[in-house]
Amino acid sequence: MKIAVIAQGSIPAQTANSIQNMKMAGALARLGNEVHVLAPGADPGIGWAVLAKHYGVKDRFKIKWIPFLSFWRRYDFALRAVRTAQDWGADLVYTRLPQAASLAAGRGIPTIFELHDLPSGTMGPWLLRRFLRARGARRLVVNTNQLTGEVRRRYQLPREKDFLLLAPNGVDLEQYRNLPRPEVARKKLGLPEGYTAGYTGHLYAGRGIGFILELARRLPKIHFLIVGGRPEDVVERKEQAGGLPNVHFTGFVPNADLPHYQAACDVFLMPHGRKVSGSSGADIAQFANPLKMFEYLACGRPLLASRLPVLREVLDETNAILLPGRDLKAWMAALGNLQKSPGRRAALAKAGKMTAAKFSWRGRAEKILKSW
Numbered sequence: 001m002k003i004a005v006i007a008q009g010s011i012p013a014q015t016a017n018s019i020q021n022m023k024m025a026g027a028l029a030r031l032g033n034e035v036h037v038l039a040p041g042a043d044p045g046i047g048w049a050v051l052a053k054h055y056g057v058k059d060r061f062k063i064k065w066i067p068f069l070s071f072w073r074r075y076d077f078a079l080r081a082v083r084t085a086q087d088w089g090a091d092l093v094y095t096r097l098p099q100a101a102s103l104a105a106g107r108g109i110p111t112i113f114e115l116h117d118l119p120s121g122t123m124g125p126w127l128l129r130r131f132l133r134a135r136g137a138r139r140l141v142v143n144t145n146q147l148t149g150e151v152r153r154r155y156q157l158p159r160e161k162d163f164l165l166l167a168p169n170g171v172d173l174e175q176y177r178n179l180p181r182p183e184v185a186r187k188k189l190g191l192p193e194g195y196t197a198g199y200t201g202h203l204y205a206g207r208g209i210g211f212i213l214e215l216a217r218r219l220p221k222i223h224f225l226i227v228g229g230r231p232e233d234v235v236e237r238k239e240q241a242g243g244l245p246n247v248h249f250t251g252f253v254p255n256a257d258l259p260h261y262q263a264a265c266d267v268f269l270m271p272h273g274r275k276v277s278g279s280s281g282a283d284i285a286q287f288a289n290p291l292k293m294f295e296y297l298a299c300g301r302p303l304l305a306s307r308l309p310v311l312r313e314v315l316d317e318t319n320a321i322l323l324p325g326r327d328l329k330a331w332m333a334a335l336g337n338l339q340k341s342p343g344r345r346a347a348l349a350k351a352g353k354m355t356a357a358k359f360s361w362r363g364r365a366e367k368i369l370k371s372w
Contacts, residue, residue, distance in 0.1 A: 001033045001092060004085035006078070006104075008097035011039040011063060012046065012054050014230065014252055016202070016291050017116075019055055020169060021096065024114075026057035027170075027365035028094070035061035036088060038081040040068050056175060056255030075099050082107065092138075098127040105134035112368060114141040117287050118150055125154075132157060141165050141368055143289040146310050150287075167368055168314060170361040171294035175259045179299065185264035191248065195339050196223045198265030198301075200258060201292045203229035203237050206285065208271030208306070208325070213240055215269075215331060216247045222335060227253050227261045259299065267338055267345070268296040270305040273325055286310065298356035302348035304334055314359075319351040 005025045009018050022037070029035040043065040052058065066084065068077035078099035085093050086109060093104040093111045101113035111131070119125045131137050132155060140163060142148050148166050151157070157164055179185070186193055203209050209226070216224045227250045229237065234251050241247050253261055262268070270293060274285055288310055296303045297319065305311055306325035315322060321338075323330045338345055 002088065002090050003028050003033045003035050003092045003094055004081075004088065004090040005035060005037045005061075006081045006085070006093060006095035006097055006100040007037055007039040008074075008095070008100075009039075010041050011037070011065070012044065012051060014202075014228075017096070019255060020291060022051075022055040022057055023170070023172065023361045024094070024365060025061050026055075026059045027361035028369075029059040029061040030362055031365055031369070036085075036090070037061060037063045038084055039063060039065050040074060040077040040081075041065050042067060053254045053256040056172060056258065058174075078103050082109070085109065093136075098124060098131070101137075102127045102130045102134065105131050105136035105138075108134075108136045110138045111136045112139045112141060113137070114143075115147070115151070116143055116289070117147070118154070128155065137163075139163055139165055139368065141167050143168050144287050144310055145313050147287045165368065167364050168359055169289045169291055169294060170359045170364045171291075171298045171356055173298060173357065173360050175256070176295070176298040176300070176356070179259055179263040182264055182266050182301075185260060189261065189264055191225065191264050192223050192246075194221075194223045195267075196225050196265050197267050197269050197335060198225045198227065198262060199269050200227040200253075200262055200295070201229075201290070203233040206273040208269070208273060209237055210240060211271045211326060211328075211331075212269055213237070213244065213247065214328060215335070216241070216244050218328065218332060219335060220246055222246065222339070223248065225261070225265055226250070227258070258295070262295060262299045262301070265299075265301055267335065268292075268299070268301055268303045269331075270296070270303060270311075271323075271325055271331065272306045272308055272311070274308075289314075294356055294359050297352035300349040300353045302338055302345045303352060304331065304338075314355065319348065319355045321348070 007021050025035050025037050066080045081100055082103045093109050095101050096114045101111055105111040113131055119128045224247045234249050303320040305315055305320050307322040321334050
């Protein structure tokens, strides 16, 4: 099958949205489909090997960059991308860009639209309703139960079975096979030795970075490894850390290398707040389905996470330690108890890997394409 994946953002980029797009494109290609990714902007002149490492994808697919004018807020890109998909003879358009979903389905092209948040503003809800009424609409994919309920409540959906499909995000399980023990991984990467608590991902507001730094101040014998972030955010957080000797920032790490840094950790931290900023600056806490959550579980290390309802769709007391989001004493106690309890760490790690095995990108792609 010929599938046109219309990206909603630049390629390459460091955002979770961009990584999720490319992971799905790779999974669709792995199933034997011919995949073309259509991305906004000019060709950056980067070879496949660099892009594959940046996104951690192995199954090759084509990428075509399409110029656009920022004045038109991606509507011109959406129109050109849909025309390109149509001229290519795409059997299916797969996209998270609402303008592209509405236009493609309106032209009768079989279209799957993936939604990770409620549409906002004036045009967002209108575009979704237009997609839902279009003859080419085949499936609306959402990644959390909370979003499923809100979409059902707010919008009139087609009656076809499984039109609204719940498909949480995933993880590339192959990347997490045969990882070294924490002490071995730290030695290979030249990282400080000792019990290490890790965080990987962006350093936006609401992700709990300030909270992690406060934990580091109070727990000087535990090393804290913070992987990722835009250069300007890393500079800001380093200033906030004030030279703490037990905190190490790496900045952005290509997705293909990320598991090796995660393997260097003894435990992971995910102290999300009640409000979490995404790459756009919007609050994504209510429907958050973090890629890092699946990676942490697949890595086979215990996870300490905020006790948020949306995270409990994947996490429970068997595969994670769930804590009040800003209770320093509770997090300090949990970290200390885990450090002294290798048996508890092993049990959580085993349960986490079993959970992660249910959420591969390939399995997600199979589920989405099934009977569409």
